[in-house]
Amino acid sequence: MIETETSSDTVDTAHHTLLEARDLHVEFPSRGRRARAVDGVNLSIGAGEIVALVGESGCGKTTLARTLMGLERPTSGSVVYDGTALDYRSKALKAYRKIVQLVLQDPMGSLNPRHTVYEAVAEGPRIHGLSGEREIVAEALSRAGLRPPERFFLRYPHELSGGQRQRVVIAGALALNPKVLVADEPVASLDASVRGEILALLLKLRADLGLSALVVTHDLGLAWNIADRVAVMYLGRIVESGPVEQVLTAPRHPYTQALLSVLPESPERIVLTGEPPDPTRIPGGCRFHARCQVLASGKAAEAGVDAKCRSELLDILPATAAAQAACHYAELSA
Amino acid sequence: MSLLELDDLSVTYRIASGEVPAVRGVSLKLDSGAALGVAGESGSGKSTLAMALLRLLPRDARVGGRILLDGDDVLAMKWGRLRAVRWAEASIVFQGAQHGLNPVQRIGDQIAEPLFVHGQADPRQARKRVAELLEQVGMPTWRARSYPHELSGGQRQRVMIAMALACSPRLIIADEPTTALDVMVQAQVLTLIKELIAEQSISLVMISHDLSVLADVCDQLAVMYAGRVVENGPSREVFHEAKHPYTRALAAAFPTVGDPVSRLAPKGLGGDPPDPMDLPTGCSFHPRCPVALEECATLDVGLWPAGDRRTAACVHVRAKEEAS
Numbered sequence: 001m002i003e004t005e006t007s008s009d010t011v012d013t014a015h016h017t018l019l020e021a022r023d024l025h026v027e028f029p030s031r032g033r034r035a036r037a038v039d040g041v042n043l044s045i046g047a048g049e050i051v052a053l054v055g056e057s058g059c060g061k062t063t064l065a066r067t068l069m070g071l072e073r074p075t076s077g078s079v080v081y082d083g084t085a086l087d088y089r090s091k092a093l094k095a096y097r098k099i100v101q102l103v104l105q106d107p108m109g110s111l112n113p114r115h116t117v118y119e120a121v122a123e124g125p126r127i128h129g130l131s132g133e134r135e136i137v138a139e140a141l142s143r144a145g146l147r148p149p150e151r152f153f154l155r156y157p158h159e160l161s162g163g164q165r166q167r168v169v170i171a172g173a174l175a176l177n178p179k180v181l182v183a184d185e186p187v188a189s190l191d192a193s194v195r196g197e198i199l200a201l202l203l204k205l206r207a208d209l210g211l212s213a214l215v216v217t218h219d220l221g222l223a224w225n226i227a228d229r230v231a232v233m234y235l236g237r238i239v240e241s242g243p244v245e246q247v248l249t250a251p252r253h254p255y256t257q258a259l260l261s262v263l264p265e266s267p268e269r270i271v272l273t274g275e276p277p278d279p280t281r282i283p284g285g286c287r288f289h290a291r292c293q294v295l296a297s298g299k300a301a302e303a304g305v306d307a308k309c310r311s312e313l314l315d316i317l318p319a320t321a322a323a324q325a326a327c328h329y330a331e332l333s334a
Numbered sequence: 335m336s337l338l339e340l341d342d343l344s345v346t347y348r349i350a351s352g353e354v355p356a357v358r359g360v361s362l363k364l365d366s367g368a369a370l371g372v373a374g375e376s377g378s379g380k381s382t383l384a385m386a387l388l389r390l391l392p393r394d395a396r397v398g399g400r401i402l403l404d405g406d407d408v409l410a411m412k413w414g415r416l417r418a419v420r421w422a423e424a425s426i427v428f429q430g431a432q433h434g435l436n437p438v439q440r441i442g443d444q445i446a447e448p449l450f451v452h453g454q455a456d457p458r459q460a461r462k463r464v465a466e467l468l469e470q471v472g473m474p475t476w477r478a479r480s481y482p483h484e485l486s487g488g489q490r491q492r493v494m495i496a497m498a499l500a501c502s503p504r505l506i507i508a509d510e511p512t513t514a515l516d517v518m519v520q521a522q523v524l525t526l527i528k529e530l531i532a533e534q535s536i537s538l539v540m541i542s543h544d545l546s547v548l549a550d551v552c553d554q555l556a557v558m559y560a561g562r563v564v565e566n567g568p569s570r571e572v573f574h575e576a577k578h579p580y581t582r583a584l585a586a587a588f589p590t591v592g593d594p595v596s597r598l599a600p601k602g603l604g605g606d607p608p609d610p611m612d613l614p615t616g617c618s619f620h621p622r623c624p625v626a627l628e629e630c631a632t633l634d635v636g637l638w639p640a641g642d643r644r645t646a647a648c649v650h651v652r653a654k655e656e657a658s
Binding site: 056057161162163164191192193194195196197198199200203218219220221224225226244245248249258259260262263264265269271272273 | 375376516517518519520521522525543544545546547549550580583584586587588589590591592593596597598599600601602603604606607622
């Protein structure tokens with residue numbers, strides 16, 4: 001009997017956890033107040049796993065990604081890589097940034113227009129003093145699908161198409177032989193017909209090199225296309241997470257349900273009013289209650305949880321792989 | 335009669351290094367009260383087409399063909415008539431609401447501006463009309479006193495829509511009206527646009543790269559590639575049963591969540607959208623086409639009938655048509 005109790009834990013060990021956020025908080029001063037951009041997040045990324053972090057602008061997803069990269073220091077909580085908490089001394093951080101690589105959106109903005117493709121990709125290996133630079137650059141470019149690599153060495157960003165520029169940015173990350181890619185909206189600025197190829201490249205890198213990835217996006221279709229697991233973020237917290245098939249086809253949190261309902265072709269739309277609220281004024285009770293359609297429709301009251309929704313804080317979701325939602329109403333049916 | 339009719343429209347930009355054919359012979363019709371979606375990627379000519387409709391193109395653009403708005407040729411209009419047409423008969427909502435508004439003017443004054451330009455109101459009437467318009471786009475009337483920086487992206491886009499509605503035009507041209515917005519805000523703005531066209535029987539031309547959004551809002555859908563329409567027809571049919579291989583690829587690029595076919599299988603096209611200055615021979619799409627035949631490298635078939643109210647420019651469509 002006890003063994004069935006631990007069944008949810010066995011899901012966790014499907015992937016050996018590589019990168020983890022533990023009770024992470026990141027705050028910024030904002031117009032004389034404190035903005036709680038990341039307000040208590042547990043999230044793990046397993047070896048060879050692709051996790052999509054989904055949310056609207058201002059939900060804290062980019063801050064969370066930057067903190068996982070060591071680009072922001074958490075106010076409290078920790079970033080743990082392969083069992084060791086991140087060390088913020090410059091030498092340790094430099095080594096860490098070789099292992100975990102950031103792939104930015106908007107390759108036009110992140111590539112130096114006066115550097116050739118070769119220089120752009122060689123920058124990382126030079127900083128880290130790697131030998132055999134030419135071979136490293138050539139291999140990274142061909143891994144990123146720019147073949148034959150020599151043909152691209154001396155070209156400038158403006159001579160490349162949007163898709164090719166994004167591949168150069170990815171090659172720059174691959175040149176350091178990382179274990180984890182953190183990709184912030186990797187295809188948002190690309191033409192629709194080119195997006196698929198770049199996403200297919202991320203899947204291929206996972207298959208060939210066993211790379212893990214955290215893909216930050218507002219696009220649920222993208223999560224469906226490439227991610228194993230999805231975490232939905234709202235106002236600094238993960239409100240629902242789990243395997244993509246489960247969360248995106250049978251969402252339990254009203255926010256996830258609303259996000260999915262406004263995709264074209266969904267049968268019934270739940271258009272939330274207002275904009276995502278302000279991280280300097282996080283509402284009490286459930287942070288979503290002011291916009292929650294389940295509460296507004298009276299369904300929460302019928303179930304007798306409306307008072308809880310308005311006043312009782314929810315626990316921070318643990319970093320498990322199984323499907324879970326932070327919602328008083330959803331807990332009733334759990 | 336059609337409210338808007340494009341007849342063999344072409345736009346060529348003359349730049350230092352030569353000529354750029356951005357729109358190459360587009361013919362389209364839009365009935366009064368209907369919504370037409372124009373889909374395409376960067377360089378397809380869709381935004382040039384939108385700007386051409388109200389003659390908003392830069393001087394180095396050479397425009398050919400005819401644009402009939404209510405039977406009146408926009409390209410042949412005298413300046414005074416054109417001024418009267420802009421805002422009052424047709425208005426445009428641009429993408430990127432950040433740049434469309436004057437940062438140092440209150441939004442109420444900006445919405446009222448077209449009213450004054452067209453002599454449709456005195457200050458008191460204008461205030462009343464602004465309040466009415468703000469209400470129509472779902473914003474509180476006290477917002478008239480706000481400056482653009484005090485508004486969110488979605489609210490700014492609502493203000494742009496209110497401006498476009500100010501002189502009660504019969505046609506609104508919306509160029510990527512929701513591109514920079516979050517999904518939920520995008521849904522709010524799209525719902526608003528749908529309500530407005532339904533309630534006020536305004537016609538709409540909506541330009542977007544997102545086929546799924548267009549299929550949702552518009553009745554009719556035209557897909558552009560390299561300056562031409564390659565497929566045209568009722569929007570849901572075009573989206574779900576595309577006849578042109580490019581439309582099929584574009585539709586597949588926006589996966590339906592829950593569809594097992596697209597799970598862990600992103601789909602795209604090899605290659606890149608063509609450079610308008612260096613277009614491929616024959617069918618412009620053939621270098622990227624998954625079903626190209628040898629003849630496609632030299633043969634440009636143009637639009638063929640492809641079923642009820644549908645056309646597509648593809649040899650495979652022509653072959654089917656000729657066989658039947």
